Amino acid sequence: MTRMEDYRLLGRSGLRVSPLSLGTMTFGEAWGWGADRNDSKRIFDAYLDAGGNLVDTANIYTDGESERYLGEFLRGRRDSVVVATKYAATRDPLDPNAGGGGRKSLRGSVEASLKNLGTDYIDLLYLHAWDGMTPSDEVIASLADLVRSGKVLYLGISDTPAWEVARMQTIADIRGWPSFAALQVEYSLIERTTERDLIPMANELGIGVIPWSPLGGGVLTGKYSAADLGAGGSDSPVGTRRDHARASGTLTVRGLEIAEAVVDVARELGVTAAQVALAWTLENPAVASSLIGARTVEQLQQNISALDVTFDASHLETLQAASAVDLGFPHEFLMRPMVRGVTTGHSTVRPRPSRTW
Template sequence: MIVKYKTVGKSGLAVSELCLGTMTFGKATPEAESIRIIDRFLDDGGNFIDTADVYVGGKSEEIVGKAIKEKRQDVIVATKVRMKIGDRPNDVGYSRKRIMDGIEASLKRLQTDYVDLYQLHVWDHLTPIEETLRTLDDLITSGKVRYIGCSNFLAWQMMKSLSISEQKGYAKFISIQPQYSLVNREMDREVMSLCKEEGIGVLPWGPLGSGLLSGKYDGMETPTSGRLSEGLQGESSWENKGIERNFTIVNKVKEIAQQIGKTPTQVSLNWLLMKEGVTSPIFGARTLEQYEENIKAVGWRLSAEHFEELDDVSALPSEYPTRFIEKFRREL
């Protein structure tokens, strides 16, 4: 099913155009079903799987490790470090100790001796970034990590990291994993242009807006089923997602899906696949049936007209200083 691959950023690392996210594996998705989904993804031509040490208390990494043990060379494994994994003071953040302990624990759970892409989960305001980047560079030198990336960084945080790596001769980030979808385009303000300028691959998480873009939520009343009904906080909360602007976008997605005989999920993912600068959206699936629907987002393309309609309805409002800069853009 998946026939296209892309290289991540300025690296030569080739990954499938969709990445399988495993955040629900071991909790909402039982182990046996999780392994079936991974097997089907690999059979369909996918080679890119994303997890994190904090997902389901490490259970997600364990399941991934078990599923790919006999085909490790065929899989690009990405995981993350930073979040709190215990009650000790060094069980969180990017200190040298946390990262060194974290990679050893992840390798053990994944049943492998290296991670293809090791990512910083979110900025750490306590640990000097120089310490973190030196540690990551040492992991690459040791062979325990092949490439590094970041996730949920502001533009200045990513640029500072890239600059220090350049100055010190450390390995650089090849990717960023941000929240990005038709209903979450905040990274268009600065991060996307930075990625284009610096050659950073973009691996969007939440490509379906916590399920909002699946089309199963019909109005702005608090839902009683689905992920957005579970009382989640933060980015996946109904307060963040169930707003009027988002339903305008969802209605356009539904309209186009009906016109072309696809599902809203497939239309939303396909828009991301066509979006300039995006390398590999990270999609999740709680069941094999969900997986089979999601994977059908590949192998076809929205028309230019439909892509533009979705791009326009979801575009961020013009803000300062962007509108000021654009006003005085020089063209030859």
């Protein structure tokens, strides 16, 4: 059994983080759903009281309410909390340099986040999403400058192709610059394609993986049915949670089938489906901490209880069978007996153990 106080090192850094992180996209009601200030404060306090120490936000969450609420809640205990935020989402749709990965966007976003959070440093800063235009050497050089300035302590990256992350990590290592400690990616029983390249890359290069949406947009809680599969969905943050699950591709026939398997395992274990889905992500040794969100203290406490879940081999086999994905080329090709025979002949070779940092 894992406890919240069983802290883990984030990648190959010395930063200690709890196995479950508190996501605060639900802090604020500007997007039409979420928790008000008082409920957000209760959730924040309950998370810290449970032993958690990593709180995750972004410059655009609930139009800045999330960061501003956190700034209020952090007063008097800033140094004991690991605060993560993100840049790259635009702060002004009419300004071409108010978003993206470039140096100007980065500077403006960080200054705004520092003001919102009421602090003079950010523990962990992520590039929120790859813009496909900014040169990777500009991104990693600009981020390294922020670490040297003292405004940021550790670096992370999210929603970026594996080859771009690997290139920036290599540049940083070669030049002796601060490198990425965290990789935040969508990872759940519904979304396992990150197992193809992103998660193995992170494990090899010493980057701690932090899954977002480990509940598959809520689908893995078992609350949706075929009646919820109607057409449509909103690409905007403003809308219902069901809209977002549809738009993100988790509320599908396949997603519901996986959720059914999760519910079956949960019933056998006497726990909730959400607890099973969260606990499953922590089975991957590359995962440093999984993000949990909540709109009530009760939801938060139920999610934290995922740490009490213990699987046996049959449970993991059931979940694997329901959620397996094709690893694609070259991974599937390289696992074929013919190809392995060509590369190893009649020899038996023990694989190298996975790296630990």
